[in-house]
Amino acid sequence: MGAPIVVHRPSPTGGRRVTASGEILGLAYDDLDLVEFLRRAGLPEAERILDDPQWVEWRGGRAHEYQAA
Structure with a gap:
């Protein structure tokens, strides 16, 4: 099983979705x-x-970069 917390790819407008055990935080x-x-x-x-x-x-x-690519 993977890590319980996932910091997803930066969104086109900046920021990253964060989930914990599949729940959006x-x-x-x-x-x-x-x-x-x-x-x-x-x-x-x-x-x-x-x-x-x-x-x-x-x-x-x-890691630690939140701006859109």
Whole structure:
């Protein structure tokens, strides 16, 4: 099984959809948005897992980049 959190490819207008176990958490425009979504989902130490591939899978673009390609 893959990582429970997926940060999807940047949208054409910028921002990345974030899902946790298939549930949409929101559209993140930067790491602060992403951390807030993960905290609301019950991960208080969210900033520590952003680069852990067991927790977070970054799809369709470089990690931590939110602008449209």
